[in-house]
Amino acid sequence: MDLTGWTWLNEPQKWSTDPLTVHVDPKTDFWRLTGNGEIHTNGHVYGVRLAGDFTVTATFSGDFPAQYDHAGVGLVIDDENWIKAGVEVFDGKRQASTVVARGFSDWNLAVADVFETFTVTAERKGDAVVVKYGLDGAEPTVMMRKAYFPPGVEAFVGVMGASPHGEGFVTQFHEVQLTQLP
DSSP: OOOTTOEEESOOSEEETTTEEEEEOBSOOEEESTTTOOEEEOOEEEEEEEOSOEEEEEEEEEOOOSTTOEEEEEEEEETTEEEEEEEEEETTEEEEEEEEEESSEEEEEEEOOSOSOEEEEEEEETTEEEEEEEETTOOSOEEEEEEEOOTTOOEEEEEEEEBSSSSOEEEEEEEEEEEEOO
16 A cells, blocks of 8 residues: 555544554544534545546444544545545444535445445546445445535545544554546
8 A cells, every 4th residue: 555645634643554543533523514503624534635537445444432433535625525435333333424515514324334344435537426335355336325526626535534522543544545547
């Protein structure tokens, strides 16, 4: 996994490489208005800036002890336009989760509670991002979401983690691939 040139958007207090291990800080999140009027833009994203089409894939693990703890991939254009996708704890279960913000957050879940590792991929082509996942080494073939994402606009793309209500947690990214598409 070559992460040369990658930087942090909201660097966590503690992290290390080989494998990429992120100690997600408490009180961190990406969320915009829906349901509670709150705006949060302090979740951690480790990545690079890309314009055009790309695929980002991450295989990771973690304990995710608290409600809304989450990790996966992040695509951030600005504070109002972003996507985060991966695993999130909701009602005591680890769920496959995607949140899309275009001014307001829009969230969906799929039960995926029993697994050791989770793989998520987000592929941007034109004006759409398709998110898929797989469990325990399986290719990410289960479709979670197809969402509008402004085409051709540069985005900060990489892996992410957040712990809005918990005390933080540790997640390890075992494999990360980022491919610019023609």
